[in-house]
Each structure stands twice: as C-alpha cells, then as structure tokens.
Amino acid sequence: MLERLEVKNLATLPEAVLEPGPGLTVLTGETGTGKSILVGALGLLLGAKADPGLIRPGAEALLVTAWVDGRPYSRRVTPARSVPRVDGEVVTLAELQQALEPRLTLHTQHAALALTRKSRHRATLDRLVDAEVREAYEAAYRRWSALEEELARLEARVAERERRLDVLRFQLNEIEQAAPQAGELEALEAEARRLGHTDELMRHLGALLDLLAESEENALDRLRTAGRELGQAARLTPELEPLAADLEAAEAALAAVVREAEAYAANLEADPERLEAVQRRIAELQRLERKYGGDLAAVLAFADELRREIAELEGAEDRLEALRAQRQAAGERLEAAAAALSEARERAAAELGPRVEAELRALGMPRARFSARVDRLPRPQPHGADEVRFLFAASPDLEAAPVEKAASGGELSRIMLALALHTGTDAPTVIFDEVDVGIGGEVAVAVAERLARLAGERQVIVVTHLAQIAAAAGVHYRVVREGTSARLERLEGEARVRELARMLSGSYSETALEHARELLEP
Numbered sequence: 001m002l003e004r005l006e007v008k009n010l011a012t013l014p015e016a017v018l019e020p021g022p023g024l025t026v027l028t029g030e031t032g033t034g035k036s037i038l039v040g041a042l043g044l045l046l047g048a049k050a051d052p053g054l055i056r057p058g059a060e061a062l063l064v065t066a067w068v069d070g071r072p073y074s075r076r077v078t079p080a081r082s083v084p085r086v087d088g089e090v091v092t093l094a095e096l097q098q099a100l101e102p103r104l105t106l107h108t109q110h111a112a113l114a115l116t117r118k119s120r121h122r123a124t125l126d127r128l129v130d131a132e133v134r135e136a137y138e139a140a141y142r143r144w145s146a147l148e149e150e151l152a153r154l155e156a157r158v159a160e161r162e163r164r165l166d167v168l169r170f171q172l173n174e175i176e177q178a179a180p181q182a183g184e185l186e187a188l189e190a191e192a193r194r195l196g197h198t199d200e201l202m203r204h205l206g207a208l209l210d211l212l213a214e215s216e217e218n219a220l221d222r223l224r225t226a227g228r229e230l231g232q233a234a235r236l237t238p239e240l241e242p243l244a245a246d247l248e249a250a251e252a253a254l255a256a257v258v259r260e261a262e263a264y265a266a267n268l269e270a271d272p273e274r275l276e277a278v279q280r281r282i283a284e285l286q287r288l289e290r291k292y293g294g295d296l297a298a299v300l301a302f303a304d305e306l307r308r309e310i311a312e313l314e315g316a317e318d319r320l321e322a323l324r325a326q327r328q329a330a331g332e333r334l335e336a337a338a339a340a341l342s343e344a345r346e347r348a349a350a351e352l353g354p355r356v357e358a359e360l361r362a363l364g365m366p367r368a369r370f371s372a373r374v375d376r377l378p379r380p381q382p383h384g385a386d387e388v389r390f391l392f393a394a395s396p397d398l399e400a401a402p403v404e405k406a407a408s409g410g411e412l413s414r415i416m417l418a419l420a421l422h423t424g425t426d427a428p429t430v431i432f433d434e435v436d437v438g439i440g441g442e443v444a445v446a447v448a449e450r451l452a453r454l455a456g457e458r459q460v461i462v463v464t465h466l467a468q469i470a471a472a473a474g475v476h477y478r479v480v481r482e483g484t485s486a487r488l489e490r491l492e493g494e495a496r497v498r499e500l501a502r503m504l505s506g507s508y509s510e511t512a513l514e515h516a517r518e519l520l521e522p
Contacts, residue, residue, distance in 0.1 A: 001068065005066050014487075024472055028463075028499060038479075045097075055079065125345055140334040144333075180300065188281055342376065359450070363447055364443035392407050410435065416432070432451070436466045444468040470499070501516040
C-alpha cells in the first residue's frame with residue numbers, strides 16, 4: 001500500500017508529507033486551500049500531463065515521490081522536461097505508470113482511471129466471473145494463438161519453398177562436395193609449411209646428421225668413446241657407476257635422435273605438386289569458413305542446420321496438414337471456451353447492474369440507471385471474445401451512454417465506490433476525490449459507511465468536505481492555507497474535533513464541537 005507521499009514545490013505546497021493509514025485516510029480543508037493538490041500529485045505519478053504551471057513560483061522544479069511497499073516512485077518536473085524514476089533508476093513515464101497502476105487506483109473529476117478505458121470495464125466485471133472459466137479461455141486462446149502463429153510462419157515459408165530449397169541445397173552441396181573434416185585445416189597448414197621449406201629442412205638435417213653421426217669426429221662416436229672410458233673408471237670405483245649409467249642413457253637418446261632424423265630426411269623430398277594441392281585445399285576450406293562460419297566446426301554445424309531445414313521444407317505439406325487439423329480442433333475448443341466466458345459475463349452483468357443501482361440510490365442518486373453490456377467481438381482476443389461497456393444515465397428520461405461520457409466527476413467517483421463494494425478492486429490503494437460532491441445528510445452517512453466498509457479491505461484515501469466522512473477515518477489530514485502557500489498537518493485529538501466542527505457549521509461553537517465529538521464516538 002501507499003506508505004508515504006512527499007511533495008515539493010507543487011502549486012501552493014512548498015513541501016508536504018502524507019503518511020496514510022492502512023484503512024481510511026481523509027484530507028480536509030477550507031474551500032480553496034488546495035485539498036486536491038495531493039491527489040493531483042498522485043496523478044502525476046500515474047501519467048498525468050506535467051504542466052509547468054504546477055511548479056511553485058520561484059522554484060526550479062517540483063518533485064513528487066510515493067513509497068509503495070518500501071519502493072520509491074518519483075517524478076521530477078521542470079519547465080523543460082519530466083524525469084520519472086523507480087527505485088532511483090530513470091524510467092519512461094509509461095514504465096512509471098505501468099509500475100504504479102496495479103497498486104494505486106485514482107478516481108477524480110479528471111482521472112476516474114478505472115472507468116475511462118474499456119479494458120478496465122471488462123477487468124472489473126471479470127472479478128465476478130469464476131476464475132476457472134477465465135483461465136480455461138486464456139489457456140485455449142494461448143494454444144490457438146500459438147498454432148496460428150506457427151501455421152502462418154510455415155505457410156509463408158511454403159510459399160517460397162522452392163526458391164528457398166534451391167538455395168539450401170546449393171549451400172549444402174557446396175559443403176558436402178568439399179567434405180571438410182574437423183581439424184583438417186590445421187594439419188594442412190602444417191604440411192604446407194613443411195613442403196614449402198623442403199630444401200632448407202634438408203640442409204639443416206644434413207648438417208645435424210653430419211655433426212651427430214657422419215663426420216670423422218661426430219658427437220655419437222665421441223660419446224661412445226667417452227662412455228667406454230667412464231665405464232672403465234667405474235669398474236675401479238663404484239662411485240662412478242651412476243655417471244656411467246647416465247652417459248650410457250645419453251648415448252642411447254642421441255642414437256634415437258639420429259635414427260629419427262635420418263628417417264625424416266629419407267622421406268623428405270621436394271613435391272611441388274603436393275604443395276600446390278595442399279594450398280588449393282587450404283584456400284577451399286578458408287573460403288567455406290568465410291562464407292558459412294568462423295571455423296570448420298561452424299561450417300559443419302551450418303551444414304547440419306541446412307539438412308534440418310531442408311527436411312522441414314520437404315515435409316512441409318504433411319506438417320501443414322497436421323497443423324491445420326490441430327488449429328481446427330483448437331479453434332473449436334476456443335469457441336466453446338469463449339461461449340462459456342461470454343455466458344458467465346452476461347450472468348455477472350445481469351447481477352451487477354441492479355446491485356450498483358441499489359448502491360447509487362443509497363449514495364444520493366435515486367433515479368440513476370446503470371448496466372453492464374456484453375457485446376461479442378468479431379475475433380477472439382487474449383481476454384475473451386467480448387467487449388464490456390458500463391452504461392449510465394443520471395435519470396430515466398436520459399438515454400444510457402458509456403459511463404465515462406455520461407457521468408460527472410462526482411458521479412464517476414460514486415459509481416466507482418459502488419463497483420468497488422461489489423466487485424472489489426485490483427489495486428490495494430484507492431483514492432477518491434469529489435465522491436461527496438452535492439450530497440449531505442443521510443446520503444453523507446451512507447457514503448461514509450460504504451467508504452469505511454471498503455477501507456476494511458483496501459487502503460482508501462478520500463478528499464472530502466463532509467464531516468460525516470472525515471469522522472469515519474482512521475487518519476485525518478488537513479490542508480491549511482497561509483497567504484500564497486499551503487501546508488499539510490495531521491490532526492489528532494481536540495484539533496480533529498475542531499476541524500469536524502468547522503466542517504459541520506463553519507464555526508467552533510460549543511454545539512458544533514459537541515456534535516463533532518458525537519461523530520467521533522465509536
């Protein structure tokens with residue numbers, strides 16, 4: 001719920017803090033003090049136009065911040081721009097509005113948000129519809145919609161299938177004819193380096209073999225001679241035996257190097273044709289990499305994807321036939337679910353109209369007519385195949401029209417109060433302004449009772465000029481005008497009694513004070 005509202009430099013308010021309670025909170029004040037400014041502040045957070053004229057004269061910017069469930073939602077307005085934030089992060093105004101709308105519902109003369117959009121009419125009526133009926137429709141719609149999308153995608157692909165298949169087959173044939181192997185390019189590049197330096201390799205290997213084994217005083221002969229000498233010495237003293245063993249191992253290792261170098265040199269010969277063939281193969285593989293992937297592994301993966309798509313397109317007719325059958329069955333289930341949902345909505349609409357009219361009579365609108373009309377749409381939508389409209393006429397001699405066009409600001413607020421009492425509200429916090437316009441006496445008591453009843457389930461904030469409504473609140477704030485400024489103060493105890501007395505009679509007479517105390521008695 002709304003835990004705190006801070007306002008800075010908004011119209012006549014230099015600074016104000018509102019901390020509403022969990023039940024009913026009221027804002028009162030003399031006419032012209034600007035009681036509705038705080039409601040307007042919430043409107044700014046819900047997407048209302050940021051008129052630079054709202055900025056307090058002499059201030060650079062106005063700032064509105066609401067804390068809801070521990071999170072701050074704010075909007076800073078300057079003459080040049082508006083900056084919305086959620087949790088300190090800059091967002092778009094639409095994102096701020098979308099974040100707050102599920103938490104706050106605002107009903108004022110200019111912003112009865114729950115009644116000015118058709119989707120809200122449907123959502124309000126649907127609170128009286130069995131959730132299983134709605135969920136069954138939504139599941140059927142999701143299934144049907146998914147099949148529609150898949151069918152449309154496949155039909156579009158089939159329409160260009162032959163052209164696409166030609167391209168896919170050409171690409172796959174190009175890869176398959178080349179028959180690349182994973183790791184092949186690296187091996188070929190190594191072979192090309194070897195073939196490209198045959199003469200140099202033979203020269204180096206010849207010099208190596210000459211030094212190790214072929215010259216008159218080669219390393220291998222010298223090592224063998226040294227080994228014999230060390231062996232003779234080791235027979236004279238055992239301490240030299242490890243050295244003799246090491247030298248013998250060194251001789252064996254050197255002999256192995258000589259044998260492998262001789263074998264490599266024996267097989268080493270210039271082969272220009274093989275070098276040319278290897279270079280051609282490298283160029284072919286590198287072209288495939290550039291065309292179909294960053295490396296041969298990616299080329300091979302692309303070939304697998306080509307085979308999959310070719311198989312899908314070649315079997316598209318069978319898949320199309322199966323999808324059409326599935327869509328037909330899903331469409332029939334959707335139609336049945338839509339009919340069940342429409343019937344449930346029509347029953348709910350038939351019940352809702354008389355209930356709301358009864359509430360409106362108690363709320364000072366004895367001749368008002370209200371009804372909910374359910375019309376079928378030509379195509380199913382995510383939330384049903386119906387359009388729901390609330391119709392209203394202030395008296396029997398007027399033709400019923402959409403409620404957002406036919407009702408005044410005060411009437412809209414009372415209609416919303418009546419609806420909230422019978423359908424509940426999506427938002428945990430509901431704000432009313434002008435709900436008490438043009439009423440008094442017993443009607444004021446009835447409105448107060450209903451606001452208090454709603455406040456038993458929701459946080460309710462009301463701007464009011466009626467003492468009967470103010471007395472029903474758990475938290476009471478007053479807006480006080482001081483010259484060109486206004487301030488907000490929380491009233492308790494005798495200060496609240498005096499405010500109720502002023503609202504009752506415009507004076508602080510003992511009679512008015514006594515009457516105010518009577519209103520506050522449990």
